[in-house]
Amino acid sequence: MNWIGRRLPRLEDPALLKGGGSYVADRASKAAAVCFVRSPVARGTIVDIEIPSDGIIFTGRDLVDVKPIRPILHRPDYVAIGQPVLPVDRVSFCGQAIAVVVADDPALAEDVAEQVFVDIDVADAIIDFEAALALDATPVHPDAASNVLVEGRMRTQGLDKAFADAAEIVTLDVRSHRQSAAPMENRGGLAEYDAASGRVTLTASVQMPHMLRTGIADTLGMPESDLRVIAPDVGGGFGQKMSLFPEYVVLVWLARKLKRSVAWIEDRRENLLASAHGRDQAFSLRGAFAGDGRLLGLDADLRSNIGAFSCYPVTCGVEPLMAFAELPGPYDFAEYGVRSRGVTTNTCMMAPYRGVSRPTLTFSMERMMDVAAKRLGIDAAEIRRRNLIKTFPHRSPTGLVYDEGSYLQAMEVALDAADLPAFRERQAAMRERGQYLGVGLSVFSERTGYGTPAYAARGMEIVPGYEIVDCSMDPSGDVVLRIGSSPHGQGLKTSLAQLVSDELGIEPQRIRIISGDTDATPYGWGTFASRSMVIAGGASKLAAGKVAVKLKTIAATLMETSPDNIELKDGWARVSHSNQAMEIGALARAAYHQSHRFKGLLPGLHESAVYDPGGTFSNACHVAMVEVDIETGGVRIERFLVAEDAGVLINPMIVDGQITGGVAQGIANALFEEIVYDDTGNLLTASFADYLPPTAAEIPEIEIMHMETVSPESVTKAKGVGEGGAIGAPAAIVNAICDALSPFGIELFELPATPQRIREALRRAGVATYA
Amino acid sequence: MKAAAFDYLRPASLGEALALLATHKDDCKILAGGQSLVPAMNFRLARPAILIDINDLDELDHLRADAGQLKIGALTRHAAFHRPVVEGPLGTLLAKVVRHIAHYPIRQRGTFAGSLSHADPASEWCLVATTLRAEMVAKSARGERVIAASDFFHGTFTTALEPDEILAEIRLPIMTPDWRVGFYEFSRRAGDFALGMAVAAAKVEDGTIREARLGVGGVGDRAIRLGALEDQLVGTPASSDVIDSIDRIAREARGMIEPSGDIHASPEYRRDLIAASVKRALTEALA
C-alpha cells in the first residue's frame, strides 16, 4: 500500500485533542516567574532606573558582559546594528525590554514590575519610514550614517529602451501597512538550571531551536554544549518565532545567575507590542507595457520599514532583499531596475511573517496588471496570459531559475471553476439594483524549499538551508526519525511518516519522529520559508532510502536472491515473482543480532542523510469574488478559489489545510489587520479588540484545485506550500474590490483595504452615503 | 496581564451587598458578568481595591413582563435574550440585537444591567435603553430611585449611578403588536463593538405612523435618541412612499451627530455609517 497521497488523519492529533498537548506554559508553573519592564516611549535616553528595594530585578547594567544581538550580512550596503539584550543608555522602540523582574508567580512579578520607575529623557521618535528616509532625518542609530541599513540595486541594460518603446507606462504607489503574525500561543521560555551539570535547558516556543542555541551561546559567551534548547508543542509561529529575541538570552542568563528555573510567558499585549512585525512596506512601480499588453520592463523603488533592529539570523535584509529578487514573480520579462531599501525607525523589529515580502510584491504586480489591462482595453486574464512564464527552466531578470511550473494552466483551471461568464451576468444584473460584485485574480510564484545557495547569495554570515535527518530502525522493525527541522502545527510528522513508510514498507504508525530538541536531533534550521516538506522531507527520504537498501541486502542474503528482487511493502520484504517473503521486523532483528552474517554491511540499521536543494517554485492562481457595500465600505467575500501547484502532494488533507489557513491570513492582510502607531511611536493596537484577526464569520469556504507538476529539483517531488495562501489572497481580494467599484473608477493600492479606506475612496469619487 | 490584587466579597443578600457598597463606595466595584470589568482589570486599567460579587443574589435574577413593562433584573445575562423573552416586537428586537453583542460565551456571563452600568458608547443595550426610553431602578442602602434613560447616561463609562448604588432593574416598555422594529449595526468583525448602529421602531395604525423611536450608537460619548426625526416620522404614511422619507431622515441623521474619530473610523466615516444604519433600521421596520 502506498502512503504518499493519502489523506491520513494526523498522528499528532489525539494528544492535542484531549488537552494533552505540551506547550511551554504548560511546563512552567513550578518555575519562578519573569516579567519584563518595557519602555513606555519610542526613543529616549535612559537617565535612571529606580528599582524597589525588595524583589529580584536586573537592568542592562547587570548584563554589560552580554554581547548584543548583531546579525551580519556580508554586503557593502549593509550596516550591522547591535541590539542590546537590555539597553543601558537608550531605548529605541516602545515596548523594548529595559529591566527584568523575577518573582514567585506572574501576578507578583507584574506587581514588582509596576514599582520599577524608569526615567527616560524622551526624544522625538522616527516612526514614519518615509520621514526616516529624508536627508535631514536624525539617524535612529547614532552609529549608522543614515536610516537605510540595507540597500539592493540593479538595473538591466535595456531598461531605458523598454520604457522608450512602451505604448503605456503604468505607475503605481503601493502601501502595505504593518501586521503581526499573532500566533495563538504567544512567545514564552522556561530556562531550567541543572545544578549537577551546570547546564541550562531552555524550553521555548520557537521555530529554530538549534539556531537559538547557537545565538544564545554566542551572546552569553558560553559553550553550546552547556545549553539544550527544546521546542515543545508550539502554538503557531508563521515566522514570528524564528528570530533570536533578547528575552530568551535574558532567561538563560537568569537561570545561570540565580541557579534556578525561571519562566517568561509572554502575554498578548507584549506579543503585539514587542515580538516582531512585518509587511510595513511602500513600493513604487513603473511598468512599461507594449500595446499588446506585454510587460517590457519594470522599474521599482521599494522601501521596507525594518523597525528598530535587525532580526537574527536572517537580518533586516529579509524583506527588502526578497522584494528585490522576487518582484518579477510569475511574469516573463527581461528588463528590470530596482532599488530596495530597508529603513530603520523607532518601531518594533520587523521579522519574517508568512510570505515575507511576497504578499506585498504580488499585490503590487497584480494591481499593476489590472490597471494596465484596463488602460489597454485588455481583459485581466488575457494580459496575464500574454505575460506569464511558459517555458522552463526560466531565468528571471535577477538570475533566479524557476523550475517547471504551471502558471498559465493554474490560472485557466481557476477561471473555469469560477465560471466568469455567469459571474459577469450576475454582476451586471446586481449593479442595476445598486449591489456591487467584483472578481479579482492573483497569479504568483512561491519560491520554496531553498537550500544554502539561496541564502549565501544574500551574503548571510549564517547560511541556513540544508537539513540533516537520522533514521534508525530498531530490532523490532519500528523506526525513529530524528530531524533538525522543527514543526509547529504543520503536521510534518505525519507527512514525513507517510514518506518514510513508502520507503521502508511499514505503516506510518510505526514511525516516531523526534524534533525540537537539540540534545536529541541533528543540527538543523527549523521550520520556515515553506521548506520542511521539501528539505526535511528530502533528507528523510534519502536517509530512509539508505536503510531500505540495507534491509533489501539483508533480505536478499537471507532469501538467497539479489537485492534488486526485493520489494518492501506492508511490513514484508517480498521476493518478486515468488511466494518468498520475510517480515521486516525479522530483518531488523537480524541486522542487529545476526550482523556477522552480512558481509560488507555495518551492524544495525542506522543511517543519516543531508539534503541541500537549490529550491523549487510552487505557483498558484487565486480568484476572489466579493460584494462591496458602497454605503458602509464593508466587503463580503462570496467565493474564493485557489488553483495550486505544489508538486506531488504527500498528504493532500494537510496541504489543503496549509492553503486554507494561509488564505485566511491573506484575507486578514487584505481587509482586517493593521498595527497602528501614533506619531510618538505609541502602539494603538495592543489588544485583539483593536488588532483584528478575522473570525469564522469573515472567512469563506476556500475552493481548492491542485496541479501536480513534478519537479526534478525536489527528491520528494513535493514543492513547498506553507506561504502561498497568504501570498496570493490580498491581491485577489483587492483586485475584486476594484472590479466591483469600477463603475466609479476606483483603484485601491493600500493594504488592508478597510471599510473606512473604501468609503474614503468612494467619497472622493463622489459617492455619498445619504449626504 | 494578571489583575492587581483585590479583596473579594460575596454577599448573600441584596441588603448585605448594599451595606457593603455604602461602606466601600469608590473603593469597590460590583462584579456581575465581569465581561468588561475583568479584561480592564487584566490590563490593569481598572484596579478596584474590592470586588463585590453579586452573582449569588437571587433577588436580582429575574426577567418578567409586568404592567406593560419588561423588567430585567441585574443578573439577567445577555444569553437570556437569544430567544424572544416577550411576545411581540420588543422580544423580536431584543433577540435580534443580542446577536451583535460580543460572542456566545461572553453572552453567557455578561449582563444587561452590567452593560448599562459600564456605559460604553458603543454598547447595543445602551442604545436600546436610550431609544426605547427605559427606566433604571437604582438601589442603595438609602433607598430606591427610578432614573429615566435620558438622565442615566452621562458620557463614556459614566452614569447617574452613585458609588453606593446598584442598577437593580431595567424596565423597558413592552410594545404592542402594532409596533414595527428594525436594527442595523456595522462592525469590523462579528461581535466587535459597533462603529455605527441604529434602532428604529414605529407604531403604525391605519397605515400611518403614530409614534416613532429612533436612536443611534457608536458615535460620541453615548447613544443618542434622534427626537426631532422621530417627530418627523409621526404622521407619515407607512406605505411605499415611506422610502423617500427614510432617505431624507438618513440624510438628516448624519448632520445631527458629532462623532469622534479613532483608528477604526474617522468622524466623516462614522457619519456615513450612521446614515446607512438609520436607513437600514428604518427600512427594516417600515419598508
Place this chain on the structure above:
Amino acid sequence: MPDKRDVTLAVNGKTYAVSIEPRRSLADVLRDDCGLTGTHLGCEHGVCGACTVLVNDKPVRSCLMFGVQAEGKVVRTVEGLADGDTLHPLQQAFWENHGLQCGFCTPGFLMLAAGALQENPDMSDDDIKDVLSSNLCRCTGYQNIVKAVRLAAREMRARTRA
C-alpha cells in the same frame, strides 16, 4: 503576600481543594493549581477564546472569571471531554476533518462547540458559524473546524435518536 482563599472546585467530576488569591483567574487556577493545562491562554482579555471551558454547562471565558467565583459550580474542561480512551464525537470529527493544526486554540473550540450543542443540538449551519465566530484560530482558516462541528452535531443527534 496577598491573602489566599481556600476554594473547592468540581472539575471533570473530580474535586480540587486549592488555596488561591482572589485575583487568580479560573484559567490560571485550572492550569497551575489543578494541573489541567489543556485550557490555554491566548489573550487574557476575552477575545480569542482559547481558554473557553464549561461552567454549569455554559461555555465561558475562563480568563474572565476568577477562580473564587467557581466555588459551587460544575466545571468541565477539555480533559473531561473524552470518555476514557473513546474520543468525544467532536474530538473525533476534528481529527478526521483536520480541524486543528498547532492545536493551541483547539480545546477552546471543542468546549465552545460542546456547550453550544448541549444547549441546542439542532443548530443550523448559520448558527454554528455564528457560535464558532466566538473564538480565534490562526492556522486552519476555520473551514475544517466548521465542517467538523457540523458533522459532529449530526453524529451526536444520530446517537441520541438511536
